[in-house]
Amino acid sequence: MRFIPVTCEDQVEMLRTVGLSDVDELFADVPEAARLARPLALPEPMGEVELAAHLKELARSNAGADDVASFLGGGCYDHYVPAIVDAVVSKPAFFTAYTPYQPEVSQGTLQAVYEYQSMICQLTGMEVSNASMYDGATAFAEAALMAARVTRRGRVVVSGAVHPEWRSTLATYVEAGTVTVTEVAAAGGVSDIAALAASVGDDVAAIMVASPTFYGRLEDLAPLAELAHGAGALLVVGTNPILLGVMEPPATFGADIVVAEGQPLGSPMSFGGPGLGVFACRQAHIRQMPGRVAGRTTDVDGRTGFVLTFSTREQHIRREKATSNICSNHALNALAAGVYLSAVGAEGLAGIAGACVAKAQYLEQALVATGRFERVHAAPFGYEFALRYRGDVAEMQRALLDAGFLAGLDLGRFSADDAGLVLFAVTEKRTRAELDRFVEEVGAL
Amino acid sequence: MSTHDRTEPTREPLTGTLIFERGAAESRCVEAPPLDVPVVSLGGYARAAAPALAHVTEVDIARHYERLASANFGVDSGFYPLGSCTMKYNPKIDEWACRLPGFAGIHPYQAEETVQGALELMWGLQESLAEVAGLPAVTLQPAAGAHGELTGLLTIRAYHTAQGDPRKRVLVPDSAHGTNPATVAMCGYEVVQVPSDERGGVDLDALRGLLDTDVAALMLTNPNTLGLFDENILAITAAVHEVGALAYCDGANLNAILGKTRPGDMGFDALHINLHKTFATPHGGGGPGAGPVAVTGALAPFLPGPVVGMTDDGRYTLVTPARSIGRVRSFLGNFGVLVRAYTYIRALGGQGVTEVAEQAVLSANYLRVRLGDAWPVAYDRVCMHEFVLSGGTMRKEHGVRTLDVAKRLLDYGYHPPTIYFPLIVDEAMMIEPTETESKATLDRFADVLLAIAAEAAEDPDLLHGAPYTTPVRRLDEAAAVKEPDLAWRPQEGAGV
Ligand SMILES: Cc1ncc(COP(=O)(O)O)c(C=O)c1O
Numbered sequence: 001m002r003f004i005p006v007t008c009e010d011q012v013e014m015l016r017t018v019g020l021s022d023v024d025e026l027f028a029d030v031p032e033a034a035r036l037a038r039p040l041a042l043p044e045p046m047g048e049v050e051l052a053a054h055l056k057e058l059a060r061s062n063a064g065a066d067d068v069a070s071f072l073g074g075g076c077y078d079h080y081v082p083a084i085v086d087a088v089v090s091k092p093a094f095f096t097a098y099t100p101y102q103p104e105v106s107q108g109t110l111q112a113v114y115e116y117q118s119m120i121c122q123l124t125g126m127e128v129s130n131a132s133m134y135d136g137a138t139a140f141a142e143a144a145l146m147a148a149r150v151t152r153r154g155r156v157v158v159s160g161a162v163h164p165e166w167r168s169t170l171a172t173y174v175e176a177g178t179v180t181v182t183e184v185a186a187a188g189g190v191s192d193i194a195a196l197a198a199s200v201g202d203d204v205a206a207i208m209v210a211s212p213t214f215y216g217r218l219e220d221l222a223p224l225a226e227l228a229h230g231a232g233a234l235l236v237v238g239t240n241p242i243l244l245g246v247m248e249p250p251a252t253f254g255a256d257i258v259v260a261e262g263q264p265l266g267s268p269m270s271f272g273g274p275g276l277g278v279f280a281c282r283q284a285h286i287r288q289m290p291g292r293v294a295g296r297t298t299d300v301d302g303r304t305g306f307v308l309t310f311s312t313r314e315q316h317i318r319r320e321k322a323t324s325n326i327c328s329n330h331a332l333n334a335l336a337a338g339v340y341l342s343a344v345g346a347e348g349l350a351g352i353a354g355a356c357v358a359k360a361q362y363l364e365q366a367l368v369a370t371g372r373f374e375r376v377h378a379a380p381f382g383y384e385f386a387l388r389y390r391g392d393v394a395e396m397q398r399a400l401l402d403a404g405f406l407a408g409l410d411l412g413r414f415s416a417d418d419a420g421l422v423l424f425a426v427t428e429k430r431t432r433a434e435l436d437r438f439v440e441e442v443g444a445l
Numbered sequence: 446m447s448t449h450d451r452t453e454p455t456r457e458p459l460t461g462t463l464i465f466e467r468g469a470a471e472s473r474c475v476e477a478p479p480l481d482v483p484v485v486s487l488g489g490y491a492r493a494a495a496p497a498l499a500h501v502t503e504v505d506i507a508r509h510y511e512r513l514a515s516a517n518f519g520v521d522s523g524f525y526p527l528g529s530c531t532m533k534y535n536p537k538i539d540e541w542a543c544r545l546p547g548f549a550g551i552h553p554y555q556a557e558e559t560v561q562g563a564l565e566l567m568w569g570l571q572e573s574l575a576e577v578a579g580l581p582a583v584t585l586q587p588a589a590g591a592h593g594e595l596t597g598l599l600t601i602r603a604y605h606t607a608q609g610d611p612r613k614r615v616l617v618p619d620s621a622h623g624t625n626p627a628t629v630a631m632c633g634y635e636v637v638q639v640p641s642d643e644r645g646g647v648d649l650d651a652l653r654g655l656l657d658t659d660v661a662a663l664m665l666t667n668p669n670t671l672g673l674f675d676e677n678i679l680a681i682t683a684a685v686h687e688v689g690a691l692a693y694c695d696g697a698n699l700n701a702i703l704g705k706t707r708p709g710d711m712g713f714d715a716l717h718i719n720l721h722k723t724f725a726t727p728h729g730g731g732g733p734g735a736g737p738v739a740v741t742g743a744l745a746p747f748l749p750g751p752v753v754g755m756t757d758d759g760r761y762t763l764v765t766p767a768r769s770i771g772r773v774r775s776f777l778g779n780f781g782v783l784v785r786a787y788t789y790i791r792a793l794g795g796q797g798v799t800e801v802a803e804q805a806v807l808s809a810n811y812l813r814v815r816l817g818d819a820w821p822v823a824y825d826r827v828c829m830h831e832f833v834l835s836g837g838t839m840r841k842e843h844g845v846r847t848l849d850v851a852k853r854l855l856d857y858g859y860h861p862p863t864i865y866f867p868l869i870v871d872e873a874m875m876i877e878p879t880e881t882e883s884k885a886t887l888d889r890f891a892d893v894l895l896a897i898a899a900e901a902a903e904d905p906d907l908l909h910g911a912p913y914t915t916p917v918r919r920l921d922e923a924a925a926v927k928e929p930d931l932a933w934r935p936q937e938g939a940g941v
Contacts, residue, residue, distance in 0.1 A: 002792065003534055003725070003881050004804050010884040011804075014811040018827075023803045026810060026827060029674040030706045040704040042573050045794030048538055055788060059547025061562035063555065072552040075775055082475040084503050086544070088510040096519030096535055098527060098728035101863075104855055104915040107460040108517030109730040112510070115464050118933040122496035128931050131731065134588035137775035145631075165775040172749065172771040175599060176633025218490045248492050261775070270543070271563050272553030272776025274588070274733035283929070292731070295925040296933075304461035305917035309925040315591070315627035316866070320636045325627035328589040328721065331731030342464050342506055343474040346495040351477025354484065362482040380490060401556065409554050432481040 063406075065269065069434045070406040071363075073384045073425025074214070075136060075163055076272050077264045079242065079352070080429050081340070085266040088339045089332055099292070099328065103307045104299075109331065110306035113294040116338040123244045123341075124258040125251025126280035130291035131308075132334040133277025133326065136261030137169035140208070140238055142279065142290045142324055143257045144170055147206035147234045148179045149288045149323065150256075155179065156206045157199050161186035161213035162238060164414040170208075179205070189215035189377030189386060193223055200231045206257075210238035211250065216360075216384030216423065217377055218247065225254030241265050241278060241337075243382045245346070245353035257281045266340030267333045276333035286310060290324030352428045356383035359435060360426040366439040367424070372396075373442075376421065384425040386411060386418075393422055396445060403441045459516040459916045463933055464509050468501035475503075497935040516916040517730070518860050524886050528831045528863035528875025529622065529670060531700050531722030536792065539726065539785035548784050553776040557762055563780065564761035568753040570787045574737055577699070577798070578716050579709025582745035582766075584752050585737045585778040590697060593717025593736030594628040594664070596749055596773050600740060601662050601691050601715060602632055603747040603770045610689065612661035618647055620670045620867040625695060634661060641869060645824035646675040649684070656688045666695040667711065668702065668829035670867040672809065672875070682712025691715065691744075699723045700879070701806055701830035704799025708739075715740045724786035735782040749773045804880035805830040808887060812878055815891035819898040823870040830879070834862075836872030845901040847872040849908040852919065853900065856912045857893045 006014070015021060027035070046054060070078045089095060093108060100106030100113075113131045120129035133139040144156045158167060160183055167183065174181060184195045191209050200207065207228040211219035221237065228235040234256035239247075242264045250258045263275030281289055287310065295309035315322040344352060360383040367373045373387035389396055393410045400407035408425075411418035426435070501509070518525070525532035543549065551560055571583040587593040598615070605612050615634040617625045619641055626636045637655055642648040647665065663685045668674045675681065682692045694713040700723045708716040720726045721734030728734065740748060749772055750765030763777070790798065806829050813822055813832045823833045836847035851861035851874070863875040878887055900907055912918060 003536060004800065005881065005883040006804055006808070007884075011807065014807055014884060018807070018810045018814050020810075023807060026803070026806045027674075027702075027705050028827065029676045030702070031676065031679050034679060034706045034711045036579075036704060036706055036710065040795035040798055041576050042793075042795040042798060043569070043791060045797050046791050048792070051538065051788065051792055052541070054791065055542045055545065055784075056547075058562035058566050059542075059545035061565075062547040062551050063559035064546045064548075064550035065552075066546045066550055068559075070552060072554050074554055076553055078550075078552070084474065084506050087507065090540070091510065091514040092521035093514040093517040093519045094510075094730050095540075095727045096521045097517050097730045098525075098530055098532060099731040101527070102518075102851065102855065102861055103920050104852070104912050104917055105516075105518035105860065106730075107916050108510075108513035108515070111460050111463070111513055111516075112730075114931075115933070117931060118463075118465070119496075119498060121932040121934075122498060134592060134733070135774050135776070137772070138588070138592070163775070165772055168772040169774055172599065172773055173595075173631070175770060176602060176631075178631065178633050218487070244492070244496070246492050247487055247490055249496075252493075268544075268549035268781070269552050270549050271551050271560070271780035273774075273779040274781055276733075283931075286929070286931075293931055296930040297921045297925040299917040299920045301918055303458060303917050305920045306460075307920045307922050307925050309922065309929070309931075315623035317623070318627075319623050320626035320630040322623065322627040322630075325591040325595060325624045325631055326589070327591045327622075327624050328728070328732040328734045330588075330729075330733040332727075332729030333733060335730065338464070339506060339510065342499040342501055342509075343503070344477075344498075345473060345500055346498045348473070348476055349498070350492075350495065355477050355480055357487065358480055358482050358485045361485045380487065382487070397556065401559070406552065406555060406559075428478055435482070 068404050068406050069430060071408045071424045071426060072406045074409045074423060075261045076269050077425055077427055078269060078429055079264050079427050081266050081268060082343045084343050085336050085339045089336050094335060095332055100308060107305060110294050112335050112338055114296060114306050116334045117294060119338060119341045120278055120280050123241055124280045125249035126258050127283040128286055129280040130289055130293050132330045133279050133291055134330060135275050135277045136238065136259060137166045139259035139277030139279045140166040141170040141173035143236045143259050144179055144206060144208060146257065146288050146290060147236060150234060150285050151205040151232065153203055153205035155182060155203050156208055157182045157184060157196060157204055159186060159191035159209040160184055161189060161191050161215060162208065162210045163214040166238065188379060189213055189217040190219050190379045197227055200227060202231060204231055204233045206234040206236045208236040212240055212243060212382045212384060215377055215386045216381040217379040218382060221250060221253035229254060242353050245349035246357060247382065262333060262337050265337035267336050274330055274333055276330035287313060288323055291326050291329060355428040356426060359430055360385060363424060363426050363435050367442060370439060370443045372445060384423060386421045386423045388420050389422050393420060399445060400441055405438055459512045464499045464501065465933055467509055468499060468505045470500055472500045472502045474501060474506060523858055524882060524890055525860040526862050526876045526878050527860060528877040529697055531877060531879055533725055533879040534881035535725055535727040536789060539788045542788045543781045543784040561761055564753050566787050567783060568755065568761050570783055571753060573790050574718055575739055577703060578739035579707025580716060580739035581742050582748060583737055583739045584748045585783055586749050586773050587717065587736035587738055588774055588779050589732060589734045590717055590719045590736045591624040591628060593738045594624055595631060597693055597715040597717055597738045598628055598632045599770045600744050600747045601693065604744055605661055607768060613659045615661055616655055616663045618665060620869050621666060622670060622695065625664045645671040645673045646677055647681055649677055649680060652681065653684055656684055658688055660688060660690040662691045662693050664693045664695060666697055668698045671824050671833050672828040672831035673824060674829050678711045697722060698830065701802055703802035705802055715744060720782055720786040725789045726782045726785040733779050733782055735779040801880050808878040808880060808882060812876060812887050812891060816894055819895050831875055831877035833870050834874040835870050836874055839901055840872050843901045843905045845905045845908050847874050849911060850897055853897050853908045853911040856914050859890060
């Protein structure tokens, strides 16, 4: 009864007030045949001491970021999270609240969302950001649906250089035939622009790419925007929010919708979730945007305040005609992102992103120099890159795990075409000493 | 009010000043670590102009967000009877658990042998949810209730397609949550509305009239959004199955029936469970939650991947079901939320979980009866974990709307109930006390609602003007749309 403050005596009195004598009478509407006639077969309850020990043991049996030096990325990154971030998101007034349906007692959440939206606009260069989606993959899928609504067209052309899990999420979302997807294979770790051009027509709602790509390479976005806009389609660009500290934002080149996995902005990796879906677009398209959005206004006394706005797009009002079915989003991760970006500032973000990029280039050159890896892509990269391993990838990764490293992502698990390729991500947390030791271990394989 | 009042010195409002307006141009908080390798530029891809972000020190940030937090209301602030949302207390050990380095610091693409503890936890949660649902197969992937609906309906769609029997329509009661019809549309089905009967349940005759072999599924919330358990549930699911359609349960209201009855035993084929409602994971100011989906054996092969399985030698492993609809998101689900729900279930055990439902339902009924005649209940009978009042009479007699009542509740220090939902109740006010409130809290809240009813009769304008004591008062929502201000931007030439 740890979390139930009603005493037995109170219970009896409450039952009496209701005019019943037994709790079971409250469930009289449940047909006999549907009742559970036995106790629930769940594990025995544990006291807090025992439970804490059990959880610690489960957690300890995993190799976490404190135990191994990680080069894993692919959308989830081992960035440092400043202590102030968790101090803020641990405030009960933030994390035990819900969607700010009553703005007069939710100004904390609403202002934090407004500030988050502002920061995302600054980072991406876009005019409007929503309050968050579930993750990068669902934001990407929703971008396709939104592009179809904006253009009243039914097909999207997707670059094969986009994260495979984003592409498969999109495929699932449109499985019912709401939108058709044409995938165009990547070339050299980036979009094959000639092949994209060949599959674009006046039935296309969007060209969908990512920069950096899944392979870590940077796309030349200007010709892609030209191609999309020339066909009357939108350009959807997935990106990495940390890299935007040093990379020209997609808006400069004409992106119409920008999405990202927001986990790098102050959320722990947490086995891949919860992160958040960053979603930003043009103001002109706001009525087709999915998700919640906060706006600044004033109260009856003229004080500045914030509200959820443009709600007529949403499911609770528009029902089957809503722009999306999303209701709960990832507000707490958006709060974390806002605190993170405030803590690092533009200079800190540039410094962090710059460190990631510099360390990644350093490692790439050193790994190639060992002779165990070879280059397969030529386009410039940010802080993630793929190399071909001259040998058995699984064996290499096992050996390096024993040496204390998570040695990159085996791309063969996503596609047979990429068998032998290993994707390395290098964050600001990796020290030169770690990189040098890793290279040494690779050399000794 | 004078700003020079002696008794009320001017204070900076808690909110309104943006983080961008705090600190000073040279203020810094966290700096990047010193670079120990040669600097590299992105060349032609390099950013030309820095983004305008805040310039603040750590103390600025700490104070800024502390002020924002004090302008917020959460479950730890007080009673939060927001119907349909199950705003129960969020145990602190759950928060501790999800932050353990072995959980928070692991990557979704690590080799399985390095994350056996995490997979064991997910497997254990799958098993527990399957038991509570009365359905054998569970996916933990969906990120929220609506995402679970999408997952469940796409699974049902794939099942019908595999039978060579794709169907066109999904039936949804008129009392359903907005996410239900929105999900149906995203899944490419036509929405057909089913009316409710005079007792608040599904109108069985109307349902039978709408069922045919083009119907893929009925989406039903049971207990429903009026807080009522549909007595005809077995007849409903049987009628659905008779035409080859499937029954989908929106599990938003699972808190009412834990251990008493199970959706699988009612004849449902698929169910989503909101961990952020039933299993005490925090609502986060709007999320993240998690919306695991449980299904029958017949639907199991179509679930999205990956799910956690066990090998013959007792190792945990990620598997993609044979005829999976594919991914519904990246990675493995909202693991941090799963850790919290697992912790909660392990703290309670089977009996503890059942007591949750018993107390949640008793507390709702107690409050319903305590409010007596002053507040007409839309469907006045024994309810489950919540009930819906109608403010229709109050509006007619005193010109006071449910919105006004909600705003007045803010002055008394309560978060208002859910208002204007479900749509079939005039001036609806949906109250869900949850099991984690004491009798004293319920009594005080009932007294306050009765006092507000008296205020409405005596001085309607008092309610029209409420709230008076909150950090801000009623906000101009029309202006927010007419002149959208959705993001702060640095002033031209201000050099921020
Ligand atoms: C009855 C009902 N169905 C579905 C949902 C949607 O759940 P979520 O917000 O987790 O997507 C809600 C919650 O808001 C609900 O109350």
